[in-house]
Amino acid sequence: MSAATETRVILTRKSGRTAPPKRAGQKTTFGGVATGTMLWVYAGISIAPLLLMFSNSLRSPLGLPLEPSFTSYQKAWVTASFETFFFNSIFVTIASVLLSTVVSLLAAYAFARTRSKWFGGLEALFLSGLMLPVYLAILPLFFLLDSFGMISNLWSLILVYGALGIPFSTFVLSSFFRQLPIELDEAAKLDGAGPFRTFWSLHLPLVRPAIATVIVFRFVPVWNDFFYPLILIRDQESYTLPVGVTRFFGEYQTDWATLFAGLTLATIPLVVLFLLATKQIVSGLTAGMSK
Amino acid sequence: MSAFPMMKASRKRRRTGVTLPRRVGLLFVLPALILFSVFLAYPLLSALSYSFFDWTGITREGFVGFDNYVTLFTKMPFTDEIPNAFLHNVLLFIGAMLFQNTVGLGLAVLLHRVGRLKRFFQTMYTLPYLVSPLVIGYLWSLMLSPLFGPVNSILRAVGLDGLAQPWLGNPSTAIWVVVIVTAWQWIGFPVLLYGAALGGVPAELDEAAALDGAGSWRRFRSITLPMMVPAIGTVSVLTFIGAMEAFPIPYALGGSGGNPAGATDVLSLLFYRTAFESGSSNAIGTSSAIATLLFLFIFVVSIVITAAMRRAERRLF
Numbered sequence: 352m353s354a355a356t357e358t359r360v361i362l363t364r365k366s367g368r369t370a371p372p373k374r375a376g377q378k379t380t381f382g383g384v385a386t387g388t389m390l391w392v393y394a395g396i397s398i399a400p401l402l403l404m405f406s407n408s409l410r411s412p413l414g415l416p417l418e419p420s421f422t423s424y425q426k427a428w429v430t431a432s433f434e435t436f437f438f439n440s441i442f443v444t445i446a447s448v449l450l451s452t453v454v455s456l457l458a459a460y461a462f463a464r465t466r467s468k469w470f471g472g473l474e475a476l477f478l479s480g481l482m483l484p485v486y487l488a489i490l491p492l493f494f495l496l497d498s499f500g501m502i503s504n505l506w507s508l509i510l511v512y513g514a515l516g517i518p519f520s521t522f523v524l525s526s527f528f529r530q531l532p533i534e535l536d537e538a539a540k541l542d543g544a545g546p547f548r549t550f551w552s553l554h555l556p557l558v559r560p561a562i563a564t565v566i567v568f569r570f571v572p573v574w575n576d577f578f579y580p581l582i583l584i585r586d587q588e589s590y591t592l593p594v595g596v597t598r599f600f601g602e603y604q605t606d607w608a609t610l611f612a613g614l615t616l617a618t619i620p621l622v623v624l625f626l627l628a629t630k631q632i633v634s635g636l637t638a639g640m641s642k
Numbered sequence: 643m644s645a646f647p648m649m650k651a652s653r654k655r656r657r658t659g660v661t662l663p664r665r666v667g668l669l670f671v672l673p674a675l676i677l678f679s680v681f682l683a684y685p686l687l688s689a690l691s692y693s694f695f696d697w698t699g700i701t702r703e704g705f706v707g708f709d710n711y712v713t714l715f716t717k718m719p720f721t722d723e724i725p726n727a728f729l730h731n732v733l734l735f736i737g738a739m740l741f742q743n744t745v746g747l748g749l750a751v752l753l754h755r756v757g758r759l760k761r762f763f764q765t766m767y768t769l770p771y772l773v774s775p776l777v778i779g780y781l782w783s784l785m786l787s788p789l790f791g792p793v794n795s796i797l798r799a800v801g802l803d804g805l806a807q808p809w810l811g812n813p814s815t816a817i818w819v820v821v822i823v824t825a826w827q828w829i830g831f832p833v834l835l836y837g838a839a840l841g842g843v844p845a846e847l848d849e850a851a852a853l854d855g856a857g858s859w860r861r862f863r864s865i866t867l868p869m870m871v872p873a874i875g876t877v878s879v880l881t882f883i884g885a886m887e888a889f890p891i892p893y894a895l896g897g898s899g900g901n902p903a904g905a906t907d908v909l910s911l912l913f914y915r916t917a918f919e920s921g922s923s924n925a926i927g928t929s930s931a932i933a934t935l936l937f938l939f940i941f942v943v944s945i946v947i948t949a950a951m952r953r954a955e956r957r958l959f
Contacts, residue, residue, distance in 0.1 A: 386752045390759075393749055394766040397829070401769065403792055404781050454674040461670035464662045473671060480682060484887050484940050486910075487933035490917060490926060491688035492681065494700070514681035517674050536661045546666045575774035577890045582918065593776045593890075600780055600894075610784060614777050625772055629765065 401618070408611035423608035424616070431603065433616055435588065436595030439505060440574060441620075443591055447509040448569045451516025452562065459521045460550050463528030464536065474525065480518030486578050493582060503586035511583070512573045520565045527561035528554060567628040574621060592617045689937075692930035698923050710924070710931035720928070727900070727907040730817055730892075734908070735885035737821035742832040742877055749829075750836035751862075764837070768830035775827060779894025782823045786810055810895060813905035820906050824891050828884065832877045839873035840866065875951030879944050886940045889914070909936050 408423055427433045462474045492511065493502070501507040531554060539549040555562075577593035584590055590598065596617055603609050662670070693710050696703040714720045749767065753760055770778065785793050788808035797806040809815050843866055851861050889910040892900065898915055900907025913936065916922075917929035 383755075386755055390749070390752055390756065390763050393745070394763055396826075397767050397770055400781055400785060401773070403785065407784075407792075450677075454677055457670040458674035461662060461667040465664065465667040467664060467667075469664075470667060470671070473675065476683075477674070477678060480678070482883070482941070482944060483686070484883065484937055485682060485686060486887070486889075487913070487937050488682070488685035488689040490692060490930060490933075491685040495680070495685060510677070511681050514677045517678050517682075521674065533661065540661070546662055546670075549661075550670075571772055575776070577774070577776045577893075593774055596776060596780065597894075607784065607790065610780070614781055617777050618773050621772055621774075622769065625765075625769065629761075 404611050404614055404618070408608060408615045410608045410611075420608075423606075423612040426606075426609045427599075427612040427616060431595075431599050431609065431613065432587070432590075433592075433595065433599075433613060436590050436592045437616065439589060440592040443505050443508045443512070444570055444573045447512035447516065447573055448566055450509060450513035451520050451569060452565055454513070455517050455520030455524055455565070456555070456558075456562070457550075458517070459524035460528055460554060462521065462525040463531075474521070477518050477521050480515075481522065485515065489578070489582055496583060503584050503589050505584075505589055507583050508579055508591070511579055512576070516569045516573070520569065523565050523568075524558060524561055527558045531557055563628075567624065570624060571621060689930055689933055692926055693934045695927060696924060697926040700926065706927070710927040711935070713924075713928055714931055714935070723904065723907065723912055724909075724932075726904055727909045727912045730820070730900075730906065730908050731886050731888065733817060734821055734824055734888055735882055737818075738825045738828055738881050738885055739878065741822075741825035742829060742881065743874065746829050746832035746877075747836055749833050750840060753833065753837055754840045764830075764834060767833045770827045771830035773827075775890040776894050778823065778827050779891040782819065783810060783895050786819060811902055813902050816896060816902060816905040820888075820892050820895055823895070824885075824888065827891070828881070831880075835873050835877060836870060839870045843869050871951060871955045875948065875955070878951065879947050882947060883940055883944060886936065 409420060410423070428437075458477070462470055496502055496504075496507045496511075499507075535553060536549055539553050544552070575593065576591075577597075580591045580594045581597070584594060587598065596613060599613050600610065603613075692702075694705060694707060696706045696709070714724060749763075753763055756763070785791050786809040788794065788811060793809070794806040797803070807815070809819050847865055848861055851865055856864070887910060888908050892906050892908045892911055896902070896906030898911055898919060900911050909932070913929055913932045916932060917925055920929075922928070
């Protein structure tokens with residue numbers, strides 16, 4: 352569901368941009384107060400569990416959460432090997448997002464700048480990956496990677512996530528490449544630039560906002576994924592955070608503060624990314640719109 | 643496909659771009675094509691073929707046609723476990739749909755009226771959606787813990803001791819916990835998407851109807867709702883896929899066995915158990931048959947929902 356999920360978010364942002372925000376009247380009306388109340392109430396329902404997670408992680412083993420204690424973080428980070436899991440996750444996420452973005456950039460450029468039914472068919476094939484429950488192909492994937500001797504190797508995850516990112520990334524990038532006027536390519540050709548030069552020096556800088564979008568939206572599902580490492584990673588040294596968390600929950604059952612600290616550690620990078628990137632994505636999209 | 647409106651737009655523009663010679667184009671596509679074929683297309687097709695063979699451990703024996711499928715419908719424990727797990731997937735879908743199209747739609751309508759703070763609320767509502775479902779599942783399992791969990795503490799604090807209970811230990815409440823937690827996590831997406839669809843309703847249309855004396859409910863039903871059908875269609879299809887694929891939340895709340903007593907079992911867990919935990923010698927054959935059936939079911943129903951929504955759209959305009 353992840354790839355499709357991201358598409359949805361992008362579509363939302365794109366169309367949200369064109370919608371003129373309707374200004375509410377400045378008067379305080381009964382309806383206005385009721386609306387505000389309901390929105391705040393649901394904001395509470397939505398965010399309270401995450402806040403509880405954070406506040407509970409700061410409890411010292413016996414005391415009240417009045418004096419925040421970071422011992423549980425220390426315990427999760429060092430004793431429960433969250434440090435290892437964390438850096439494994441960082442490595443896998445960055446490498447696989449880079450891989451899928453680079454190959455998708457090249458493919459998307461070709462899709463946007465060729466006209467043949469072969470390329471059209473190939474593009475449709477890639478797109479079909481957005482709707483298919485691809486995780487059901489885990490058994491053959493396991494045997495394939497096993498035959499390469501890559502089980503428990505982080506590169507196996509990187510290659511799989513790299514492939515899984517292609518449908519979404521080519522979908523977004525090719526629609527951006529198509530918006531660039533063809534005259535650009537013609538001018539570059541007259542100046543003697545080859546296809547790769549045109550792609551590298553002319554098109555890449557122009558689709559930067561789309562690249563940022565693709566990177567951010569692929570980051571989330573790869574970081575969160577639990578299914579593939581559960582099956583492809585057998586060695587605890589190579590666990591990524593989500594699998595590490597399941598192991599950790601078996602071992603630290605009664606140590607609540609440490610459990611909450613572990614969950615918080617797995618969540619923080621995403622929250623930071625989300626808060627940073629909402630701005631970046633919005634500015635990227637508005638920059639693309641002004642053309 | 644109405645689920646991806648941008649596709650239509652991009653198809654129209656294809657004719658404009660003709661600069662890459664085919665051979666150079668192929669060179670550009672090649673890395674993606676190799677990665678896609680080896681790690682996505684090939685395993686998917688192989689999984690299909692696996693289900694038609696008899697397996698002993700990891701050795702493939704003879705071709706057995708549909709025998710593995712017959713096993714799923716005639717042999718224990720599958721005859722019990724498949725309908726049970728399937729029912730839970732359906733409950734997940736129905737629960738999430740109800741929640742998204744009442745609470746989610748309501749929040750989107752309310753947000754549409756708010757000028758300031760809109761982005762703040764959107765961020766608040768979307769945050770759980772971005773957090774790992776596994777973390778969400780474990781978080782709720784701690785919150786609902788019978789003795790020390792905050793949920794029961796709060797219930798006791800406000801005098802509702804009778805309601806405090808082992809939510810996840812009781813088979814009759816456990817599945818509803820899975821449904822509610824899933825719906826709670828997913829709500830951010832419909833709020834955003836419905837919000838965008840509401841922004842697309844021309845204000846003049848609404849004002850003209852108001853001048854003609856249409857009340858706010860009438861305007862919502864006859865103008866806003868029909869214009870939101872594509873968004874509702876997208877949410878339906880993706881909620882369906884998500885509900886049928888559900889794995890991390892049930893895993894975190896009920897373990898791979900769907901505890902207690904299969905009360906939180908879903909099809910993906912059943913597939914996982916059959917393939918990796920059953921110890922049966924033909925684990926690969928039967929689990930591949932489960933995967934193939936689930937795959938076909940998701941694919942066909944998604945297409946049906948999409949087609950139905952498109953028809954609804956045509957009828958309403």
